[in-house]
Amino acid sequence: MELQLDDSVLVKNYIQGDEKSLEILINRHNQRISSFIYSKVLNQSITEDIFQDTFIKVIRTLRKGSYSEEGKFLPWVLRIAHNLVIDHFRKNRRLPKFECNENFNIFSVIGDGKLNAEKQLIKDQIDFDIQLLIEQLPDDQKEVISMRMYKDMSFKEISENTGVSINTALGRMRYALINLRKLIETHNIVLTNY
Numbered sequence: 478m479e480l481q482l483d484d485s486v487l488v489k490n491y492i493q494g495d496e497k498s499l500e501i502l503i504n505r506h507n508q509r510i511s512s513f514i515y516s517k518v519l520n521q522s523i524t525e526d527i528f529q530d531t532f533i534k535v536i537r538t539l540r541k542g543s544y545s546e547e548g549k550f551l552p553w554v555l556r557i558a559h560n561l562v563i564d565h566f567r568k569n570r571r572l573p574k575f576e577c578n579e580n581f582n583i584f585s586v587i588g589d590g591k592l593n594a595e596k597q598l599i600k601d602q603i604d605f606d607i608q609l610l611i612e613q614l615p616d617d618q619k620e621v622i623s624m625r626m627y628k629d630m631s632f633k634e635i636s637e638n639t640g641v642s643i644n645t646a647l648g649r650m651r652y653a654l655i656n657l658r659k660l661i662e663t664h665n666i667v668l669t670n671y
Contacts, residue, residue, distance in 0.1 A: 484550035492539055499539075503532060506551055513555055517562045517598050527565060531558045563602050610660045611653075618653035621646055 482490075482501070490498040510531065515524040534557050538544050544553070611619055620639060624630040630638070635646045 527561050618649050621649040622653040
């Protein structure tokens, strides 16, 4: 009976020049990765293209010696596939730019509950992008926006928790949204709420 090698051993063997190891890894995870991509794009030929692009990226990363997530090969490959799916939607203009204007409401972007797979994927990416932007805000604004958006606290509760007046909490929220809008424009972040 042939001993089944761990992904991490196969990755190491491939990096050291054993091409067969990569073939084993691809065959081992082919179904899981293809299903993941297909569940997002719902098209077989696009799935095959993205699958190939994923492994081209995997091979380049391994050859450059940039891979460092030993023992977590599949999640790493799925992250690469996920990013390529996002790129696919962006290239095909299925992610329109969110117009930042005075009526900009970050909650309408985040709050849509009934989403299909494609929209859920896009929503996850938006949530991730927004989280990164929130991290760049001053601490007092970050605190208020996190309490409001992620803990669903009222301004009265925020005021009690932070020891400031309701007006100060509202002001911080207003500045946080203004700053987020500027960050979104500066970084050219793509947001959509449909």
